[in-house]
Amino acid sequence: MVSRRVILAAIVALLVIVGGLALTAGPMTLSVLDGLVGGGRGTARVRSGVPFGTHGQTLDVWRPSGGAREGLPVVIFWYGGGWVHGDRAAYAFAARAYAKAGFVVVLPDYRKVPSVRFPAFVQDGAEAVRWTRDHVRQFGGDPGRLGLVGHSAGAYTVAMLTLDQRWLRAEGVDLAIVRAAVGLCGPYDFYPFTAKRAIDAMQGAADPHMTQPIRFARADAPPMLLITAGDDTQVQPHNANNLTARLRALGAPVRHIDYPGLSHENVAMALSKPFRGKAPVLADSVAFLDANLKAR
Template sequence: MIRRIGLAILVIVAALGIVAWNTEPPRLLSWADAAVGGGRGAELVGDAIPFGTTGQTLDVWRPSATSATARLPVLIFWYGGGWVHGDRRAYAFAARAFARAGFVVVVPDYRKVPGVRFPAFVQDGAQAVRWTRDNVGRYGGDPGRIGVSGHSAGAYVAAMLTLDRRWLRAEGVDPRVIKAAAPMCGPYDFFPFDKRRSIDAFSGAKDGPMTQPIHFARADAPPMLLLTAGNDVQVGAHNANNLTARLTALGAPVEHRDYPGLSHENVAMALSVPFRGKAPVLANTVAFLRRTLR
């Protein structure tokens, strides 16, 4: 009997190991976050909702027991993955964190390399903003108080939609619908393309500078908080430094907050309950969004 129990335990451990081995780290983090209470105080109220014209879907989260007639501030969050990997459900830990802080959170999917190249993922992002403007009121969100955020490649999408007004206008959306942006560890000034991910994602772009968020810095940009990691080896520090300097020179409201000792991945991880002690990423972002979306 003891030998059978021991064998059963070994089988379970092996099975869990196989699952973990074949699962992307963000999804594992979402599972761990839920296991230690990350889901308390937040609820998924919209699951795999279709939006746009390319078959993409999004999730909607909000604080638990929120009335449908509430008018809470809204955050659209795009996940990272080098324009190649990622999906909305794997980043449930981020959505729950902001929902528990009092936001209605929209997490959209978007098309990825190698199936598409720029500007497909930005266009998908613009369609997600349009859906949010038109529908978030049904979930207790205020369409007049929409902020955007994202990590890495998702931060690029958030920054482009905040600064380059072409994409929202193409969807019939007033660019001023975005009231604040808090992108995390994003590439904003990376032309000419010298890394495999950016070469793959932006090959075929006819005008390289027109793919760069920094190219569209403007004095009337909404308030931006750029969050970076001191030990980020994936996205160079010059991206946030240069965009901050450009916006500041133009007189636009911008803040830059760096977290020394953190890696590129650590900034996103710090949104989860298990790793929240790494740095006050969540607290700083929430404070900024509350102030700018009040």
């Protein structure tokens, strides 16, 4: 009789060969595939659906299932979806990836267009940082070793919270709490708005220039890693190229990595175990975070 494990392995192998299923069916399918091939081994979701903020937002908390019980570095991960789609449950694969690498991971939801416009999703991000500062110790995390990571629209939130000091200050959070930031295929310099999602998301901003992360580049910014995909047709590479150049000109610590041949979605997929061979997105981002989140 063929064992259940062999059957599962055959199914997973077929899905991985097909590959495009994870892309067309969305990140939830990717999380299922990741779980089937052991992406969650060595990790635990220790809280699910935790309320935070002032608008009914919720978050999950993941951590390594073994090893040190306290003092662990912390990552807050924001998913993408054009400010319109996405939910934390579908991005378990990303949380598990960073938890397996030794981080306590906070995975928050945020409000979406058309129910809200700028700056609501950035404000939700700031509230997630405040919650993490106040509560992450109970899960073994050290709020003094905090890094921000995001993909696409989530990378926009990362850049705004890292560079534009208005949002954390409004939540009473010390600006120095962010010690490192990683943006995966994020929009940082996209005004004038041409894409419908950007037009919708930024609609009504009194000064559209103030929606642009590059506007807030500063010499004392924490270290940033900006990752791009060579075949990204959704978020043009000039976003990261321009922000990298601006930060370097100011003397701020920044690194830019481009993965030729990858699409916008491929960069997120590469965080999952089935598709990690596409590019060392996880390894590169973890190395960057480890280097900058060392215990003081």
